[in-house]
Every structure is written in C-alpha cells, then in structure tokens.
Amino acid sequence: METPNFELEHALAGDGFDLVVGFDEVGRGSLAGPVMVGAAAFLAGSLKGAERNVPAGLNDSKLLTEHRREAMFDALAAWCDGYAIGSASNEEIDEWGISHALGIAALRALEQVERQLGERLRGPGVGGGDVRQGGADGGTTVGAGRKGGVVRLGPSKEQNPAAAEGTGRGTGTRRGNAPSRRLHADSVAIQPEFGLAVDGIPGESTGNVDDAGPSVHTGADAWAGIRVGAILDGPHDYITKALGTFEAPDVPVPAHVVTKVKGDRACSSVACAAVLAKVTRDRLMEKLGERPEYAVYGWQRNKGYGSKEHRDAIASHGPSDLHRISWKLT
Numbered sequence: 001m002e003t004p005n006f007e008l009e010h011a012l013a014g015d016g017f018d019l020v021v022g023f024d025e026v027g028r029g030s031l032a033g034p035v036m037v038g039a040a041a042f043l044a045g046s047l048k049g050a051e052r053n054v055p056a057g058l059n060d061s062k063l064l065t066e067h068r069r070e071a072m073f074d075a076l077a078a079w080c081d082g083y084a085i086g087s088a089s090n091e092e093i094d095e096w097g098i099s100h101a102l103g104i105a106a107l108r109a110l111e112q113v114e115r116q117l118g119e120r121l122r123g124p125g126v127g128g129g130d131v132r133q134g135g136a137d138g139g140t141t142v143g144a145g146r147k148g149g150v151v152r153l154g155p156s157k158e159q160n161p162a163a164a165e166g167t168g169r170g171t172g173t174r175r176g177n178a179p180s181r182r183l184h185a186d187s188v189a190i191q192p193e194f195g196l197a198v199d200g201i202p203g204e205s206t207g208n209v210d211d212a213g214p215s216v217h218t219g220a221d222a223w224a225g226i227r228v229g230a231i232l233d234g235p236h237d238y239i240t241k242a243l244g245t246f247e248a249p250d251v252p253v254p255a256h257v258v259t260k261v262k263g264d265r266a267c268s269s270v271a272c273a274a275v276l277a278k279v280t281r282d283r284l285m286e287k288l289g290e291r292p293e294y295a296v297y298g299w300q301r302n303k304g305y306g307s308k309e310h311r312d313a314i315a316s317h318g319p320s321d322l323h324r325i326s327w328k329l330t
Contacts, residue, residue: 004058004271006051008231008260013044017229018121020044021113021255022269023106024233026277028098030304031314032297032323033285034087035101038277039109040080040269041117051268055079058271062264066282073279076272081120083273084112085280094326096247103242104249106232110239111249114228118252121226223252230255233263233270294320 009020020042027035042050055075057068064072077083086109088101096104114121232239237257242248263270282303289299296317298309306329314323315330323329 002262002265004264004266004268006047006268008258008263008267009042009047009269012229012231012256012258013047015229017227017256018044019114019117019226019228019253020047020269021110021228021230022233022263022267022271022273023109023230023239024264024270024274024277025102025105026274026281027304028102029306030324031306031310031327031329032090032299032304032320033288034089034281035093035098035105036277036281037086037102037106037109038273038275038280039084039086039106039113040076040272040276041082041113042269043081043117043120046081050079053079054268058268058275059265062274062278064275069275069279069282072275076275080269080272082113082116083276084109084116085277086110086112090322090324092247093324099236099238100242100245100247103238104245104247106239107242107248107251110228110230110255111251114252118222122222226253228253228255230257231263231267231270232257232259233261233274235259235261288322294322 009022012020022040023037025035025037027033055072057064057072058076086105086107088096088105088108092104093101230239237259239255239257243251243254260267260270264274265271285299285303288294289297289301296313297304297320298307298313301307302310304310311330319325319329
C-alpha cells in the first residue's frame, strides 16, 4: 500500500511557494447535505518538522475505518499549521452544479487558512527554518491549536418561525412542503441557519460563529510577494476555474494548483485534509440524522449517501429540505 509522503509538498516549497495546502473533497456522491472540501496547510519552513512527526497511521481517509479517522482527528488538526473545511450547501449544488460547488467550497477553505496564517506568512519565518509552534490546546491562537471545521445550525422552525420563510429551490417537492434550510459555509465556519452546533474538533460549541478561529484581514499590499501552492486530489482543477466568479470569496492569494490523481494516498497534506473533511462531514450528517424530521433517512448510518435504506425512505416519504433535488434520488 502506498504511504503518503511530502515529496510534492517539498517540490512546491523548492519552487518558492511560501504556503503549501493540500485539498480533498467529501460528499460529492451524496444525495443529501453539503459537499465539503478540506484544506490542510503547511508553511514552507514547517515541512521538515512536520515530516519528522507524521501522526501514526496517516493514509487516505477512505482506507481508514471510521473509528480510526475519529481517533486521528485531533492529532491531525494539531499537526498541520492550519486547516479549514469549506462547504457548499445542497441548494448551491442544485443551483451551480457539483463542480462549481466544489470549487467554491475549496476557495472558502483556502481563504480561511490564508487569513489564519497571515501574520506568520508575512513574518520572518517564511521560507526557512522550522517556525511551527504550539500544540492542540483547542484555542484560537494562530499556530497553537488551530480551531476549524465549526458546523452550526441555527434555531429551529418552532424557535424562529421567520427563519423558516426561506426561498429555497424546489421547496414544493420536498417532504411536507418544508422550506429549504440552506447550509451556508463561510470558509471554516459551516454555518447553516437552524439549530445545533458541532465543532470540527471533539465536543460541541454553542458560542458565536466568530469564535471559529483567528482571521487576519489586511489590504492587498500586505500579501505582496506571498506565494501559495495547492495540491488538489483528482484530475480536475475546479479551484482555479471558480476563482473570480461571482460566488467566489475574496481569497488574499490565489493558489497555484497542482492536481494529483489519488493524491490522498500519495501526499501527506492531502491525506490530512481528507481525514479532517470526512470526519467533519460525517459528524454533521450524524447529528442531522438524530433530528426527528430526518430520522427516517438513516443518515447516522449512510451519511447521506445512496444506500437502499436511504433511497427507500425518499421513495416513501419524499425528499427533505436538505436533499439535492436536482439529483436522481430514487
């Protein structure tokens, strides 16, 4: 079995990139819920130190058991210099198509990790030496226990009737004519509008979404000379294609993207991003599946994918407000 390594990350650093970010997606083939793209970032000067301290068992998230992924999450979150989980909602997927939705999700994650690491990117440690610092203390200080992957659902329909008066696509075709609950993703903060909070790190948070981590907002001149390299799992660069579109966030430094087929098995940064993204999305779908309105779909077991149980439930009860109604669901 191929073991992920830092060969491609070192090559990008050797070409003068100050930050190297691995990307991997999860949820592309799901029938319900968001698609997510994980971004695991390493400063060029951190790569040698990170390579000496790879968490045991790092591999493609699809080859690891669910228990193993959960057990590794904290170690991986602390190991990389910064991470974020970008998301695109089921409605955005219906509206834009899956490829563009993935691109926007990736850019949301990229914007967040760049702003998390902005001060360190512009500091003297860039380009040489081991500038890693801190550990997994769960705090919000850049470089010391990065906090990412915050998933939030706001008040329920009963708690906030006005919030339910959305204009989601296809509301008339969903179970009980339920209004669509669009799951917004603000970079690391996957911020749906209704109920329930699930941190990307273990435990739950009920704090304001602004506690998701540090964000360094500065003018364009402050980023002059900074170069960001990205490794994207798969054959297609949907990140660059989404840059500059109306929906794209304001990314401080557009990344130079290198695609790598089976990058989650070959590149350590991509493997890290894959595990962080999959655990984050699985946790969200499990929490959603506990809600009475979604219990019939069995999301705790199928995570929104097209199992027989899930498709049969859609056929019997109709799609919910979190289903991708432009997809073949039954």
